[in-house]
Amino acid sequence: MINIIVNMVSRLLRGIGSRMIARVWRLGAGTRLFMLAIVYSGESFRRFHLTLREVYFTGVMSLLIIIVSAFFVGMVLALQGYNTLQKYGSSEAIGVLVALALVRELGPVVTALLFAGRAGTAITAEIGLMKTTEQLSAMEMMAVNPIARVVAPRFWAGVISMPILAALFSMVGVLGGYLVAVPLIGVDDGAFWSQMQANVDVRADIINGVIKSVVFGVACTMIALFEGFDAPPTAEGVSHATTRTVVISSLTVLGLDFVLTSFMLVV
Amino acid sequence: MTSNIVEIDNLSFGYNGRVLHKGINMAFPKGKVVAIMGGSGSGKTTLLRLIGGQVKPTKGEVRVNGQVVHEQSRDGIYQLRRSMGMLFQHGALFTDLSVFDNVAFPMRELTDLPESMIRDLVLLKLNAVGLRGAYKFMPTELSGGMARRVALARAVALDPSIIMYDEPFAGLDPISMGVICGLIRSLNDALGATSIIVSHDVKETFLIADYVYFVANGEVAAEGTPEDLMQSTLPFVHQFVHGEKDGPVPFHYAAPDYRAQLLG
Amino acid sequence: MDRTKIDLWVGVFVALGAAALLGLAMKVGNLTSSKIGDTYSVSASFENIGGLKPNAPVKSAGVVVGRVADISFDSKTYEAVVTIKIDKRYQFPKDTFANIYTAGLLGEQYIGLEAGGEDDVLKTGDKISQTQDAIVLEKMISQFLYNKASETDKEKSAAPATSEPAKEKSTELGDAPF
Numbered sequence: 001m002i003n004i005i006v007n008m009v010s011r012l013l014r015g016i017g018s019r020m021i022a023r024v025w026r027l028g029a030g031t032r033l034f035m036l037a038i039v040y041s042g043e044s045f046r047r048f049h050l051t052l053r054e055v056y057f058t059g060v061m062s063l064l065i066i067i068v069s070a071f072f073v074g075m076v077l078a079l080q081g082y083n084t085l086q087k088y089g090s091s092e093a094i095g096v097l098v099a100l101a102l103v104r105e106l107g108p109v110v111t112a113l114l115f116a117g118r119a120g121t122a123i124t125a126e127i128g129l130m131k132t133t134e135q136l137s138a139m140e141m142m143a144v145n146p147i148a149r150v151v152a153p154r155f156w157a158g159v160i161s162m163p164i165l166a167a168l169f170s171m172v173g174v175l176g177g178y179l180v181a182v183p184l185i186g187v188d189d190g191a192f193w194s195q196m197q198a199n200v201d202v203r204a205d206i207i208n209g210v211i212k213s214v215v216f217g218v219a220c221t222m223i224a225l226f227e228g229f230d231a232p233p234t235a236e237g238v239s240h241a242t243t244r245t246v247v248i249s250s251l252t253v254l255g256l257d258f259v260l261t262s263f264m265l266v267v
Numbered sequence: 268m269t270s271n272i273v274e275i276d277n278l279s280f281g282y283n284g285r286v287l288h289k290g291i292n293m294a295f296p297k298g299k300v301v302a303i304m305g306g307s308g309s310g311k312t313t314l315l316r317l318i319g320g321q322v323k324p325t326k327g328e329v330r331v332n333g334q335v336v337h338e339q340s341r342d343g344i345y346q347l348r349r350s351m352g353m354l355f356q357h358g359a360l361f362t363d364l365s366v367f368d369n370v371a372f373p374m375r376e377l378t379d380l381p382e383s384m385i386r387d388l389v390l391l392k393l394n395a396v397g398l399r400g401a402y403k404f405m406p407t408e409l410s411g412g413m414a415r416r417v418a419l420a421r422a423v424a425l426d427p428s429i430i431m432y433d434e435p436f437a438g439l440d441p442i443s444m445g446v447i448c449g450l451i452r453s454l455n456d457a458l459g460a461t462s463i464i465v466s467h468d469v470k471e472t473f474l475i476a477d478y479v480y481f482v483a484n485g486e487v488a489a490e491g492t493p494e495d496l497m498q499s500t501l502p503f504v505h506q507f508v509h510g511e512k513d514g515p516v517p518f519h520y521a522a523p524d525y526r527a528q529l530l531g
Numbered sequence: 532m533d534r535t536k537i538d539l540w541v542g543v544f545v546a547l548g549a550a551a552l553l554g555l556a557m558k559v560g561n562l563t564s565s566k567i568g569d570t571y572s573v574s575a576s577f578e579n580i581g582g583l584k585p586n587a588p589v590k591s592a593g594v595v596v597g598r599v600a601d602i603s604f605d606s607k608t609y610e611a612v613v614t615i616k617i618d619k620r621y622q623f624p625k626d627t628f629a630n631i632y633t634a635g636l637l638g639e640q641y642i643g644l645e646a647g648g649e650d651d652v653l654k655t656g657d658k659i660s661q662t663q664d665a666i667v668l669e670k671m672i673s674q675f676l677y678n679k680a681s682e683t684d685k686e687k688s689a690a691p692a693t694s695e696p697a698k699e700k701s702t703e704l705g706d707a708p709f
Contacts, residue, residue: 053537056544099559126363135360138359138361140319140348141348141353144373144377149376164545167552172551197558199639206552206555
């Protein structure tokens with residue numbers, strides 16, 4: 001009886017241990033890939049068209065989803081905000097509410113989540129398939145470093161694209177909020193903008209938002225690249241890797257957002 | 268011995284506790300077409316990876332041009348690989364690049380040749396495999412045989428002195444097989460290169476190979492010219508060459524007694 | 532995908548991003564309004580600054596004339612010393628009144644300057660002596676409740692005079708929108 005219990009407990013502990021080790025191992029391997037991508041990124045800048053091509057695929061191709069989502073998010077924020085603010089007789093503050101929510105949080109965070117779903121999965125699937133079809137091996141056998149040629153340009157493209165997308169998201173969101181607040185609800189046009197300008201700080205709000213989006217850009221792109229690179233070379237492996245990209249990216253973005261926000265509010 | 272461009276010396280390799288090779292010795296003389304044959308899963312492809320320095324041996328060594336591959340630095344291995352071309356099992360063409368750009372890829376990445384010269388060289392290589400007219404196509408628009416030929420053109424883009432083929436005949440129709448077969452021999456002779464073919468297609472391989480190694484159970488089971496091996500009385504070679512279904516390689520995977528399992 | 536087309540689209544993409552950032556800074560943020568040129572700094576002591584924070588606006592007649600530069604605590608007088616930077620274009624008499632106001636009921640706090648009548652003007656390093664503290668909501672509420680309580684006590688004796696203190700307090704809310 002005692003034996004069985006000891007057995008069960010030890011099996012449980014072993015399970016936790018091995019899972020933990022696997023997680024830490026992946027974290028280490030991911031960090032290693034990140035470092036290598038930085039070390040071998042000379043080519044991404046010397047032959048900048050390689051990076052531009054990836055900016056096209058990650059950034060430009062995500063424009064539509066970002067703009068449309070931002071528009072709706074802005075409109076919903078304005079509607080909901082008005083509903084509540086009006087009870088306190090300060091419906092002019094709707095501009096502040098929409099702008100701060102977007103610039104500080106929703107802009108960088110929702111952009112990163114959409115980016116993970118749109119561009120991140122595409123990166124993982126592409127690299128996973130390149131691995132499955134031995135394209136990466138072929139590159140290596142041709143004496144071409146796949147990290148310099150495949151990983152680094154995509155990494156920098158993601159880092160460049162994310163802040164641009166986030167800024168667009170915030171701006172389009174504010175415009176969406178404006179459309180609902182001013183023509184639709186009838187909040188005063190001047191009050192909408194002036195309240196916003198009086199309460200949104202360039203350094204504390206806008207620059208911090210940009211910093212957040214750069215960090216998210218690094219995290220999301222790197223996770224997508226690592227999952228693709230690490231995917232088992234089978235159809236099933238690539239599909240699992242793609243799913244993991246979305247899940248891990250989303251969790252990482254939300255967790256990082258909390259950490260960054262707390263740092264930014266303290267400093 | 269100096270005419271051997273690639274030498275494998277007492278090589279052992281394994282991973283995850285599984286031993287794949289146990290003390291393999293092979294030599295690949297300059298200008299010859301040498302084949303490595305063996306059943307599926309006998310570690311033939313891994314031998315090519317060992318020659319290319321993609322994996323490290325657990326014991327023994329592989330020498331290319333007299334240099335021990337696994338002792339090279341990263342740059343040294345890349346330098347060695349520049350003299351190698353490899354044809355992967357399914358071609359491994361870059362699916363986001365056109366046929367032209369695929370063949371131009373190694374030239375653009377590894378040389379500073381002007382674009383006009385690259386163009387001429389690419390068309391030359393494509394002409395050699397008979398696909399000059401298909402330079403605009405994307406890899407997805409090609410048949411299996413054509414893709415293999417484009418990959419071959421890419422493998423020889425930089426006039427390598429060693430060309431490795433991983434299952435060049437697998438999954439091709441008889442006509443494409445014949446075409447590839449002829450190309451391997453003619454390219455080898457035209458470039459004065461050494462070809463290493465990994466395959467299990469006996470007929471085609473024996474047609475073009477100068478020398479053949481048989482790998483079984485992690486060891487070189489037999490070696491010799493195709494003619495020698497056709498006459499070989501070694502049970503394993505006989506079974507393999509003549510495609511007999513039962514022999515030293517049993518038809519049945521190791522299993523408990525049939526009767527006992529059914530009734531059990 | 533040919534290269535010129537990619538270049539074009541990426542160019543458009545980056546330009547859009549730059550425009551959005553610029554728009555955020557100009558139209559949404561306070562980059563234009565926060566630009567204060569040359570300033571001079573004066574200090575003022577308060578017994579209680581409530582929730583006043585550095586970089587809060589300093590307004591006179593509702594116009595932003597400066598910003599709060601620094602807030603420190605004087606351990607001798609047990610008062611808060613607030614340093615404010617005022618735009619050089621605006622001059623204020625020496626007997627100017629500095630009040631801490633709240634924008635709206637729960638809004639952020641700012642300093643309001645009410646000009647006095649002297650001829651001498653404030654210069655760098657001067658101290659504003661006449662100040663009024665921030666209104667602390669809890670204090671006000673407790674005061675209000677205390678008044679209510681005393682009101683009911685006094686109700687029998689002197690009913691007409693009791694509502695006076697509460698009313699006075701409520702005017703101190705300044706420009707609260709109710």
